[in-house]
Amino acid sequence: MKTAFPFVYLRSILQARRHIVGRIPAAGNSAKHWKGHTLMLIEMRGIEKVYKLGSERVNALRGIDLDVSEGEYVALTGPSGSGKSTLMHLIGCLDSPTAGRYLLAGSDVSSMSDAALARVRNRQIGFVFQTFNLLPRATALHNVEIPLIYGGLGSRERRRRATAALERVGLADRMKHQPNQMSGGQRQRVAVARALVTDPSILLADEPTGNLDTATGNSILELFAQLHASGQTIVLVTHEADVAAHARRHIVLRDGKIESDDANK
Amino acid sequence: MLILEIIRVAFGALLANKGRAFLTMLGIIIGVGAVIAMMAIGAGAQKAVQDRIASMGVNQLRVFADRTTTRGVTRYRSLTTDDAQALRNEMTLATAVVPDMGGQYQVKYGNKNNSVRITGTTPEYFSLRNYQLAAGRFFTNGDMSASQRVAVLGSVAAENLGIGPQDVGSTLRIGGMIFDVVGIMESKGSQGGWDNPDENIFIPITTAQYRLMGNNRINGVTVQVVAQEWMLAAQGEMERILRRERQLRPEQQNDFRFFNQQELATTFAESTKIFGLLLASIAAVSLIVGGIGIMNIMLVSVTERTREIGIRKALGARRSIILLQFLLESITLCVLGGAIGMALGYWVAKVMASSGGWEVIVTPQSLLLAVGFSVGVGLFFGIYPASRAAKLDPIEALRYE
Numbered sequence: 001m002k003t004a005f006p007f008v009y010l011r012s013i014l015q016a017r018r019h020i021v022g023r024i025p026a027a028g029n030s031a032k033h034w035k036g037h038t039l040m041l042i043e044m045r046g047i048e049k050v051y052k053l054g055s056e057r058v059n060a061l062r063g064i065d066l067d068v069s070e071g072e073y074v075a076l077t078g079p080s081g082s083g084k085s086t087l088m089h090l091i092g093c094l095d096s097p098t099a100g101r102y103l104l105a106g107s108d109v110s111s112m113s114d115a116a117l118a119r120v121r122n123r124q125i126g127f128v129f130q131t132f133n134l135l136p137r138a139t140a141l142h143n144v145e146i147p148l149i150y151g152g153l154g155s156r157e158r159r160r161r162a163t164a165a166l167e168r169v170g171l172a173d174r175m176k177h178q179p180n181q182m183s184g185g186q187r188q189r190v191a192v193a194r195a196l197v198t199d200p201s202i203l204l205a206d207e208p209t210g211n212l213d214t215a216t217g218n219s220i221l222e223l224f225a226q227l228h229a230s231g232q233t234i235v236l237v238t239h240e241a242d243v244a245a246h247a248r249r250h251i252v253l254r255d256g257k258i259e260s261d262d263a264n265k
Numbered sequence: 266m267l268i269l270e271i272i273r274v275a276f277g278a279l280l281a282n283k284g285r286a287f288l289t290m291l292g293i294i295i296g297v298g299a300v301i302a303m304m305a306i307g308a309g310a311q312k313a314v315q316d317r318i319a320s321m322g323v324n325q326l327r328v329f330a331d332r333t334t335t336r337g338v339t340r341y342r343s344l345t346t347d348d349a350q351a352l353r354n355e356m357t358l359a360t361a362v363v364p365d366m367g368g369q370y371q372v373k374y375g376n377k378n379n380s381v382r383i384t385g386t387t388p389e390y391f392s393l394r395n396y397q398l399a400a401g402r403f404f405t406n407g408d409m410s411a412s413q414r415v416a417v418l419g420s421v422a423a424e425n426l427g428i429g430p431q432d433v434g435s436t437l438r439i440g441g442m443i444f445d446v447v448g449i450m451e452s453k454g455s456q457g458g459w460d461n462p463d464e465n466i467f468i469p470i471t472t473a474q475y476r477l478m479g480n481n482r483i484n485g486v487t488v489q490v491v492a493q494e495w496m497l498a499a500q501g502e503m504e505r506i507l508r509r510e511r512q513l514r515p516e517q518q519n520d521f522r523f524f525n526q527q528e529l530a531t532t533f534a535e536s537t538k539i540f541g542l543l544l545a546s547i548a549a550v551s552l553i554v555g556g557i558g559i560m561n562i563m564l565v566s567v568t569e570r571t572r573e574i575g576i577r578k579a580l581g582a583r584r585s586i587i588l589l590q591f592l593l594e595s596i597t598l599c600v601l602g603g604a605i606g607m608a609l610g611y612w613v614a615k616v617m618a619s620s621g622g623w624e625v626i627v628t629p630q631s632l633l634l635a636v637g638f639s640v641g642v643g644l645f646f647g648i649y650p651a652s653r654a655a656k657l658d659p660i661e662a663l664r665y666e
């Protein structure tokens with residue numbers, strides 16, 4: 001793997017060029033341009049993930065090559081058990097691959113210390129889970145403030161940004177509510193606000209509408225569409241076709257491999 | 266600030282489980298309480314002993330009879346007024362030779378009838394021990410040589426009999442014998458718990474010997490030496506006189522023993538050491554037991570909050586932050602327990618001391634020690650659960666149900 005790296009890297013550069021040439025940057029994204037080019041955010045090569053369950057080995061991912069550049073809205077679909085969540089966790093630096101190379105915004109994640117990874121999760125990644133994962137005893141406002149606390153922000157700036165993020169997801173009137181005082185849709189909005197509050201490079205959402213009814217789910221997806229329009233890079237996992245239709249790029253996973261990717265067509 | 270959030274979370278977790286937190290703290294409360302109580306009582310006892318040492322004076326020596334064992338036979342022979350007389354006549358290094366003898370007698374005054382300790386001694390006794398009068402006078406050498414039936418009452422003895430300053434000059438009965446009350450002493454306070462002069466009645470030693478007790482056995486002789494540097498020489502002089510007076514053959518060991526401030530200090534240092542060891546072992550055991558309880562509950566807490574840990578890690582909490590958060594929680598438990606333990610220990614010491622007759626002294630060192638111990642226990646027993654929390658894999662933690 002190590003000896004192959006220069007070639008892998010070369011290939012990633014070539015692919016990156018192709019993206020740069022082939023893609024039109026989303027509107028309003030100019031602030032994130034680097035020397036006039038679109039920045040490559042995710043570069044994965046030969047990513048594998050093996051889970052060991054006692055003597056059994058589950059090959060959840062078997063050789064994933066994936067490039068996502070800034071401003072993209074990617075839908076990751078595939079049957080249950082195909083490895084979507086596993087891939088999202090790797091992208092979000094919540095887990096590390098068994099093999100392969102992963103560059104996030106140009107830096108190699110696999111060689112990072114725990115502190116550096118925590119920093120990446122804090123600054124670069126916004127994760128929205130299917131089950132919300134809010135802290136039950138904390139208010140909406142405090143839930144949204146947590147990433148800013150770990151980011152080292154002062155309390156006044158924290159409050160200002162958390163309030164703004166909650167307003168952005170339409171929860172200005174629910175700041176002091178605890179998760180158990182809110183509906184599923186409202187909880188997921190809090191989770192989205194929490195993911196966005198640090199202004200992350202990538203918003204990752206693993207079946208964010210999975211626990212919501214269709215109407216509520218659609219309102220979340222509308223929110224994502226707005227975010228994308230304002231330049232936010234999004235990777236969204238879903239197994240529903242109509243949800244995936246919201247995205248510009250569609251990747252289908254099957255048995256731990258990329259079956260199709262319409263960016264490569 | 267980040268540290269404020271960490272503190273907030275730690276307190277929040279404790280407040281959410283108040284009952285459990287209190288039960289967990291119980292071990293620490295008892296441990297620290299025991300340490301504070303025993304240190305307070307120990308310091309009080311120490312002060313009492315020091316007062317006694319001080320009351321004896323640096324240039325005083327006391328001699329009293331001692332057991333001897335020869336070929337399996339244990340013998341005990343009291344010192345007598347004759348021994349005291351010999352010392353008084355022959356010692357060159359003494360400025361005062363003061364024997365005392367004592368016994369428990371029924372004392373009647375009015376309708377009161379108490380059992381009181383009677384001490385027969387010489388007038389120098391009062392100045393030697395620095396006793397002060399509240400009313401009347403001490404008895405004199407004249408009283409001594411005439412074996413007068415005069416009594417000087419300790420403050421408590423007087424009070425128990427209902428005798429006040431205005432009653433000086435009245436009479437009371439000691440063992441059926443009529444005595445004049447000539448003086449009442451000021452309260453002196455306990456001299457270490459075992460010999461409280463306030464509870465005594467003092468009479469001339471001649472009266473005690475010839476009229477009341479009818480024997481010449483004395484408790485001991487206190488000798489005032491001319492100067493501190495002559496203590497050892499004075500002791501040698503006393504030994505020579507007493508051996509001759511008591512007709513001990515050269516091969517026989519002394520059947521008397523000396524007691525001086527030096528010896529008292531040594532004995533005291535020894536008992537303090539034993540007391541300290543006892544204290545340390547009680548503290549150690551209870552703090553270890555308390556600490557294990559805390560470790561146990563912290564492990565439970567980590568398990569319960571696995572998902573929360575996962576969420577926090579996913580949001581960018583470093584290992585060190587999670588570690589600190591749980592460590593702070595266990596330290597808070599310990600310090601809170603320590604604080605309650607201090608209050609409890611102080612209270613226990615007060616109750617015990619008030620029944621034991623000495624004061625309670627809570628030193629800043631003992632408080633510092635208690636706080637230090639609490640923090641130490643919190644750190645030591647908190648580090649394992651906290652590091653388990655810190656090392657949790659974010660994804661596994663998030664998946665935990």
Ligand SMILES: Nc1ncnc2c1ncn2[C@@H]1O[C@H](COP(=O)(O)OP(=O)(O)O)[C@@H](O)[C@H]1O
Nearest residue numbers: 051053058060079080081082083084085086087
């Ligand atoms: N922690 C785990 N331990 C063992 N196997 C796992 C674990 N997580 C996922 N898997 C397995 O890996 C495969 C991919 O799972 P996942 O990524 O959750 O799929 P998806 O999200 O597409 O449904 C599945 O076969 C699943 O059983």
Ligand SMILES: [Mg+2]
Nearest residue numbers: 084085086206
């Ligand atoms: Mg999944």
